[in-house]
Amino acid sequence: MSDDYEPQSAVAKWIDKRLPIITLFSGHLMQFPTPKNLNYWWTFGGILTFCLITQIITGLVLAMHYIADANLAFASVEHIMRDVNYGWLLRYIHANGASMFFIAVYLHMARSLFYGSYKEPRELIWIIGVFIFLLMIATAFMGYVLPWGQMSFWGATVITNLFSAIPFFGEAITNWLWGDYSVSGALLTRFFTLHYLMPFLIFGLVILHIWALHVPGNNNPEGIDVVKGQDTVPFHPHYVVKDVLALVVFMIVFAGFVFFSPNILGHSDNYIQANPLQTPEHIVPEWYFLPFYAILRAIPDKLGGVIAMVSAIAILAFIPWLDSSKVRSCKYRPLYRQFYWLLIADFILLGYLGSQSATGIYLILGRLATLYYFLHFILVMPLIGFIEKPKPLPKSISEPVLSKEEQLAKSGQTA
Amino acid sequence: MKRINIFALMITFLFTTSFAFAEGEMHAPMEPDWSFQGPLGKFDRAELQRGFQVYTEVCASCHSMDLVSYRNLVQEGGPEFSEKQAKAMAAMFEVEAGPDADGEMFMRPAILSDKFVSPWKNEQEGRISNGGAYPPDLSVMVKARSGGADYVYSLLLGYEDEAPEGVTLDDGVYYNIYAKNQKIAMPQVIYEDGVEYTDGTMATEVQMAKDVTAFLAWSAEPKLEERKRIGFKVLVYLIILSFLLYFTNKRIWRDTSH
Numbered sequence: 001m002s003d004d005y006e007p008q009s010a011v012a013k014w015i016d017k018r019l020p021i022i023t024l025f026s027g028h029l030m031q032f033p034t035p036k037n038l039n040y041w042w043t044f045g046g047i048l049t050f051c052l053i054t055q056i057i058t059g060l061v062l063a064m065h066y067i068a069d070a071n072l073a074f075a076s077v078e079h080i081m082r083d084v085n086y087g088w089l090l091r092y093i094h095a096n097g098a099s100m101f102f103i104a105v106y107l108h109m110a111r112s113l114f115y116g117s118y119k120e121p122r123e124l125i126w127i128i129g130v131f132i133f134l135l136m137i138a139t140a141f142m143g144y145v146l147p148w149g150q151m152s153f154w155g156a157t158v159i160t161n162l163f164s165a166i167p168f169f170g171e172a173i174t175n176w177l178w179g180d181y182s183v184s185g186a187l188l189t190r191f192f193t194l195h196y197l198m199p200f201l202i203f204g205l206v207i208l209h210i211w212a213l214h215v216p217g218n219n220n221p222e223g224i225d226v227v228k229g230q231d232t233v234p235f236h237p238h239y240v241v242k243d244v245l246a247l248v249v250f251m252i253v254f255a256g257f258v259f260f261s262p263n264i265l266g267h268s269d270n271y272i273q274a275n276p277l278q279t280p281e282h283i284v285p286e287w288y289f290l291p292f293y294a295i296l297r298a299i300p301d302k303l304g305g306v307i308a309m310v311s312a313i314a315i316l317a318f319i320p321w322l323d324s325s326k327v328r329s330c331k332y333r334p335l336y337r338q339f340y341w342l343l344i345a346d347f348i349l350l351g352y353l354g355s356q357s358a359t360g361i362y363l364i365l366g367r368l369a370t371l372y373y374f375l376h377f378i379l380v381m382p383l384i385g386f387i388e389k390p391k392p393l394p395k396s397i398s399e400p401v402l403s404k405e406e407q408l409a410k411s412g413q414t415a
Numbered sequence: 416m417k418r419i420n421i422f423a424l425m426i427t428f429l430f431t432t433s434f435a436f437a438e439g440e441m442h443a444p445m446e447p448d449w450s451f452q453g454p455l456g457k458f459d460r461a462e463l464q465r466g467f468q469v470y471t472e473v474c475a476s477c478h479s480m481d482l483v484s485y486r487n488l489v490q491e492g493g494p495e496f497s498e499k500q501a502k503a504m505a506a507m508f509e510v511e512a513g514p515d516a517d518g519e520m521f522m523r524p525a526i527l528s529d530k531f532v533s534p535w536k537n538e539q540e541g542r543i544s545n546g547g548a549y550p551p552d553l554s555v556m557v558k559a560r561s562g563g564a565d566y567v568y569s570l571l572l573g574y575e576d577e578a579p580e581g582v583t584l585d586d587g588v589y590y591n592i593y594a595k596n597q598k599i600a601m602p603q604v605i606y607e608d609g610v611e612y613t614d615g616t617m618a619t620e621v622q623m624a625k626d627v628t629a630f631l632a633w634s635a636e637p638k639l640e641e642r643k644r645i646g647f648k649v650l651v652y653l654i655i656l657s658f659l660l661y662f663t664n665k666r667i668w669r670d671t672s673h
Contacts, residue, residue, distance in 0.1 A: 036671055078482045078555065081638070088638040089645070237667050245660040252653045259646020260454050263558060271559035271635075272551075398672075 005031065028214055033232035034239050035220035037397050041115075042218065043246030044108035045210075050247055051101040052206060056199050058094040062087075066146065068192035070185030073148035074273040092262040098140050099265045100254050102288035105133060113319075114340055116328030117219040123320035125212045130317045132205045135198055137289070137313070142195040144286055148188060149270030154283045156191070157183045162296075165303040182276070222400060223329025224393055231397040290354030291347050297358040298370040308370065315377050322377055324385025327393065335388040336380075343376045442592050444562045444569035447625060451632060454647070457640050458633050463494035465612055466630025469623050471504075472610045474553060477545065479533035482554035483634050486527040492640035493633055501527060508532035546587040548600040557628070557635040564632045569593040571624040574603035 005026035007013040016022045065084050067076040080087035109129070112118055118126035141159060145152045160177055164170040179186030217226060226232055233239075257265065265287060269280050285293050295312050299305035315322075330337040346369050353366045394400045450459040467488065470480075485505035488496045496504070505525040510532055513520035525532055535541035541549045560566045573593035578584050584598065591599045605627075608618050616622060633639070 075482065082482065082487070088642060092642075233671055238671065241660065241664045241667050245657065245664050248653055248657045248660055252650065252657065255646060255649050255653060259642055259649060262642070268559055268561045268563075271555045 028210075028235075029240075030234065030236040032214065032235040033217065033226070033229070034235050035218050035226055035231055035397055036233045036238070037220050037222060037231075037400075038218060038239070038242075039221055040242075040246055041107070041111040042220075043243050044104050044111065046243035047104045047247050047250050048101070048108060049206065050250075051097060051104055052199065052202060055094060055097050055101065056203070058090045058097065059196070059199065061090050062094055063196060066192075068146070068189050070148060070188055070274070073146065073188060077147045089258070092258045094143075096254065096257045096262060096265060098143060099257070099286070099288065100250070101136065102140070104250070105136060106288075109133070109316075110344060113343075114330045115219055115221055116223050116323070116325075116330070118320045119323065119326075119328050120320070121216045122213070122219060125209060126320060127317050128205055128209045128212060130313070132202055132209060133316075134313060135202050135205065139195060139198040139202065140286065140288070142191040142198070144270075145188065145191050146195060147270060148274045150272045150274055150278075150280050151267045151270040151283070153183060153274035153276065154280055155285060156187060158283055160187070162302075162306050165306045167303070184276075219328060220397060221329060221331060222394055222397055223327065223332065224397065227396045228398075284355065287351070287355075290352075291350035292354075294350040294354035294358075294366050295370045295373065297354075298363070298366040308374075312373060315374070319377065319381070322381045324382045325388065325390070326385075327390040332391040332393055333384075333388060334391060336384045339376065339380050339384065342372070346372045346376070441595055442569075442573075444565040444593055445572070446565050447568060449564055449629065449632070451629070451639060454643060456643070458492065458629065460495050461614060462626050462629045463633050464496065465614065465616060465622075466626040466628070466633075467494050467496075468612065469605075469610055469627035470553070470630055473604050473623075474627065475531075476534055477541075477550040478553045479535065479541075479550075480531040480554045480634060481533065481552050483531050483637075484527070485525060485529060485531070487634075487637060489527070490637070493637055494630070498527070505529060546600070548587070550601070553631055553634070555635045557632045559635075564628050566593065567631060568624050568628040570599070571605050571628065572620060 005023055007016045007022060012022055062080060065076065065080045065087065067073060077091065080091050082088075084090075112126065112129070141155075145156045160174060160183060163177060164174045166173055175181060177187070178184065179190060217232075220226075267284060292309050292312055296305045296309040299308045325333065325336065327333055330340055349365070350369045350373065353362055353369060356362045358366055450456055450462065485501050488494050488501040488504065489498050505527055508525040508529075509522045510525045510529055511520055512523045515521055535544070538549055557564050557567055562569075570591060570593045573591040575590050575592065578590040578597075582590065582597070584590060588598050588600060589602050590597055591603075605620050605623050607620050609623060610618050612618050636642075
């Protein structure tokens with residue numbers, strides 16, 4: 001950073017001398033040298049920050065009107081929808097925002113997997129990311145319980161019951177979680193408390209995530225290190241504007257859901273108030289949990305299913321060491337790239353199977369898809385690094401760019 | 416006993432999950448044209464007003480609408496009755512109020528700020544009057560059923576006088592082709608000329624079912640018109656902004672080979 005920020009005004013100088021916060025923001029949000037070849041898959045970091053802040057702000061206002069009481073929760077949500085100024089807008093943004101958050105996080109993770117962003121020296125960024133994902137799952141699940149509809153209640157019943165699979169202490173732990181002998185208002189109140197707390201924990205982890213990112217700097221589509229200043233551009237305005245452009249396109253999709261089909265991602269049963277005496281015919285989790293739900297059901301044993309589901313997330317944290325290849329980007333990994341797309345297809349298939357009844361062919365497919373999910377990480381990833389002959393890497397980020405231009409120039413000459 | 420229930424639940428959860436309509440036990444509902452469907456759809460005021468009449472004269476003898484107030488009938492985007500009309504409609508019902516200065520509860524006519532008065536004192540009374548099946552609250556019914564307005568409309572019209580051969584119906588159970596397993600505890604309530612519309616519209620079965628379903632769609636989503644109106648502006652704004660950003664971005668990256 002040759003053009004380091006120097007405070008100009010007297011006030012800025014006074015503040016910055018005592019707390020160099022202006023220098024910090026200037027260095028990390030303005031001048032930060034960023035590889036110049038990042039594509040649009042790199043815009044999801046900014047989009048996710050937007051999602052988190054949107055959820056926190058809308059959630060804060062919703063919490064001013066929501067009542068975490070088993071007898072009042074459902075009506076208080078409808079009060080928000082009917083009587084609070086723009087309450088319907090806040091709630092629909094918050095509910096659909098959860099789905100948009102997960103769409104963005106899945107794409108963000110898929111990008112990281114494709115371009116090897118989890119590899120040395122960025123392992124910790126990835127691992128912090130896995131913890132953020134885990135907290136997101138917990139937060140989203142608890143949030144879905146709060147309207148106290150039928151799916152809220154029975155989803156909470158099923159998921160909290162998974163803890164009873166723990167040997168010896170299962171029942172005690174489950175009762176402790178419930179604060180009762182069944183799912184009741186006691187659980188609703190503590191879920192509300194935790195649902196309010198967790199986004200701030202996520203926020204803290206996001207700061208660590210970005211801090212850890214700003215030590216080595218961004219990975220890039222070539223997956224090679226930055227070698228000279230020519231390879232980078234300052235974050236502002238190049239990536240600020242590019243990120244905002246992607247964000248606005250993302251917001252168009254978001255607004256499409258919020259304003260024109262706000263309930264399409266939810267389940268109609270959640271507009272029926274929770275009734276402990278009436279089990280819904282089908283208890284389905286939110287769409288973003290379906291792949292993990294399919295893994296849970298693929299194992300014919302309750303404890304085994306729970307272990308498989310938890311492992312499916314936990315295994316992600318070990319990817320930096322499971323992948324034996326030194327080459328980061330799949331652009332230069334002809335063999336692994338095919339398995340990468342197989343994994344993506346496998347995950348989508350699991351999501352579909354999670355929405356179907358686990359019988360017959362669906363159950364068999366579910367088991368095969370679960371098997372591949374784990375094999376991919378514990379077998380395919382370590383082995384391919386040894387077998388595969390990667391394509392030659394460019395010498396620098398600027399090199400493939402220049403050669404492309406040269407090609408253009410050449411083709412211009414021949415034409 | 417509790418353990419068994421939870422176990423049974425787990426089994427249900429693990430092995431039977433799928434979306435409704437998936438198992439062929441229900442007929443796909445009819446799909447009439449709704450004025451409020453589509454990105455620019457709005458409610459038809461006259462239809463909502465007729466629908467309110469059908470609700471009041473037919474449905475309301477068994478079904479409550481706890482989440483809707485009489486004042487909502489006046490609000491923009493709804494049936495938009497005049498305040499005078501809505502006050503008169505509210506005043507036809509009595510609600511318990513109090514306690515007064517002597518500590519006594521008393522009855523007074525309902526006013527605009529009151530919720531729709533329920534036909535039952537409590538759920539138990541509703542149950543015992545209906546053979547044990549409590550008629551569900553209709554406030555958000557259209558959003559609480561897969562299939563939405565199409566389903567509610569079809570269900571109202573799906574009754575057949577006689578069950579096909581081989582189907583036995585218990586007492587208090589009726590045959591309806593759009594109900595789950597074609598069985599439902601609600602009898603047919605929509606009959607031709609079941610109401611006399613104040614606006615002179617012919618009260619055919621189809622007309623009544625459509626009107627009351629539109630009314631229920633409004634009660635489930637009273638801010639639908641405002642939502643679509645704002646949504647349209649938001650989309651226009653975002654799309655224009657995205658074009659501006661696209662060209663800004665292009666300009667900024669103009670001198671960088673990448």
